[in-house]
Each structure stands twice: as C-alpha cells, then as structure tokens.
Amino acid sequence: MDEGTGSAGEARNQLSKAAATDMAMRQCRIGGQHCKVIIAYYNQCVAIAQVQGRTGFFIAASRAYQSDADQYVMSECSSHGTCKVVYRACSDAIRIQ
Structure with missing residues (x-):
C-alpha cells in the first residue's frame, strides 16, 4: 500500500x-x-480497517477466523475515529503431497 496515494495491491493463492x-x-x-x-x-x-476520512491510517491483523480479524481491527481502529473494514480475505491451506 502507498499511504500517500491510497494505491494498493493484493495477492492470493501464491x-x-x-x-x-x-x-x-x-x-x-x-x-x-x-x-x-x-x-x-x-x-x-x-x-484491514481504516478511519473514515483519514488517508494513510490503517490497522491490519490476521487471525484464524475472519470474524476474529474483523473484530480486532475494528476494536483497535475505533479509538481513532469512525472506522470501516476496507479489505478482508482468507488464504486456504494448500495440501502438499
């Protein structure tokens, strides 16, 4: 992520x-x-949660369950203002044979 412009990238299944x-x-x-x-x-x-109207301020966390990750970032972010989850995703386990 570029905090100045808000540009972002993501990768899944790598x-x-x-x-x-x-x-x-x-x-x-x-x-x-x-x-x-x-x-x-x-x-x-x-x-990843962001304070609404505030560029460049993000709280990010990973957890075993999506609901736990969402709850954590919103809890941490809310002390800085009104927040919104702006990104969420899960990576599936890959079976290696």
Whole structure:
C-alpha cells in the first residue's frame, strides 16, 4: 500500500511470500511510488480497517477466523475515529503431497 496515494495491491493463492509480495507491489505501483507491504499471511484470514476520512491510517491483523480479524481491527481502529473494514480475505491451506 502507498499511504500517500491510497494505491494498493493484493495477492492470493501464491506459493511463496516472495511471489505474493511481487504481485502485490506491481499492482500497487500502478498508482503509487512509495508502496510497502502492510501485512502478509498464510493459512489465515486478514482484515484491514481504516478511519473514515483519514488517508494513510490503517490497522491490519490476521487471525484464524475472519470474524476474529474483523473484530480486532475494528476494536483497535475505533479509538481513532469512525472506522470501516476496507479489505478482508482468507488464504486456504494448500495440501502438499
């Protein structure tokens, strides 16, 4: 995410953190020049909350269950203003044979 422009990227279903980071950064750089990874996760769910009307302020967390990730970011974010979950996703476990 580029906190200055709000540009963001995401990656799902990648087999490595490096591949996921590369994909997300390429997407983010379309609209931002100062992109950085704010959270990486695997075999978990993630939520990112933002204070409404405030650019560049995010709370991100990963948890085993989506509801737990949502609850945590909203709890942490709400002390800074009115918040909204702006991104949520889960990564499924990959079976290795």
